Amino acid sequence: MPRIYFKTAERCVEFAEGQEVNVLRMAIREDVDVPWQCASGNCGTDRLVVEEGVENLDPPRRRERARLGDLVDQGYRLACQTYTRGDVTFSWNPDQVGLDASDSDRRGVSDGSDGRDDRGDSDGSDDGDAARAPRSGWAGSG
Amino acid sequence: MPDLMAPSEFRLALEQAFSGTMAKDASFSRAWATGKLNKQHFVHWATNHYHYIGPFGDYLGLIYANTPDHARDAKDFLLQNMYEEELSDDRHTDLLIRFAEACGGTRAYVQDRSNAMPFTKGLQGWMYCVSGREHFVVASAALIVGLESQVPSIYRTQYPTLINKYGFSEWEAEFFDLHITSDEIHGERGYQIVLKYADTPQLQQRCLQFVREAADMRFAYTKALYETYVLPDLGAWVETEDRQPALVA
């Protein structure tokens, strides 16, 4: 069976062959003490260093690239945003806190991919700052 | 009445309760994942989805009010879930409307209740009813295990198609990207709450019943989307055995 080795916690979690699993979900399910807060790619609290098995991970999507910035190139991934289909080993600083929103605010990051930056519109909406303000109405889920 | 199940056995039973009727396997989801829909179909989807999941904060708020103080971890989870849906980042319905606008829809159209299917209004009513009237652990099982925890499996199939086949940018499709991961965690924490607080055989059985019902509701809703909006354009959806889609006019 493939396994995720959470090296800092000295815990190994196995999952079924052929599955792709979310790393933070597996940590929560098995009570592995990975620090996290938002579960949506905003805070960066759950950044992990990939020590082995990077080839088994799905590539980072926009939110993760924007949140981590240069840290992606240094081998970091966000546990909440990362799926693995095979063996992988992670380590982290057990005392780490969230990344400061001001130094890599994902709203303003141009990661060279796509999105609002290529619309020539700073916040990507067609109604300016109003799009950022809390709106009346419903909030939604999946 | 069956005996009280151990947590691992109960978890398996919960997983099996919705595995036969996963919304990702409904005709609309399959047509989506195989690139058969057009942008008008997506506007209709976003509009109905808005009226289905838009009041999620309300649903959670009702469950929160029914959760006793001694289940503080459950209350905190519900509150955090509400906060994440509403305030911690872009409001989730704004991301949904962003997607609708990328398909040619408007905020006003999406928010207009009269543009939603009667089935969607029924589903919304079912959500209000379960969250307001059932024991908090049963309502959590229905909404979080039965519905929210299914989301990653649906959107992990649909998101790559949106980018690679339909040509949306990651920004336009951010609603899906966000829910792939956040609902993994909400779903997992929902399981933990249900495993912990469904502490009688009666509660466990009622949780299973409502997880089945939730899965049936979402499956039927997704199927209704196809029948209402796609069937007139594409004909009946037929899935061949190897899951290669075939359309029969």
Ligand code: FES
């Ligand atoms: S927990 Fe906040 S970015 Fe993953």
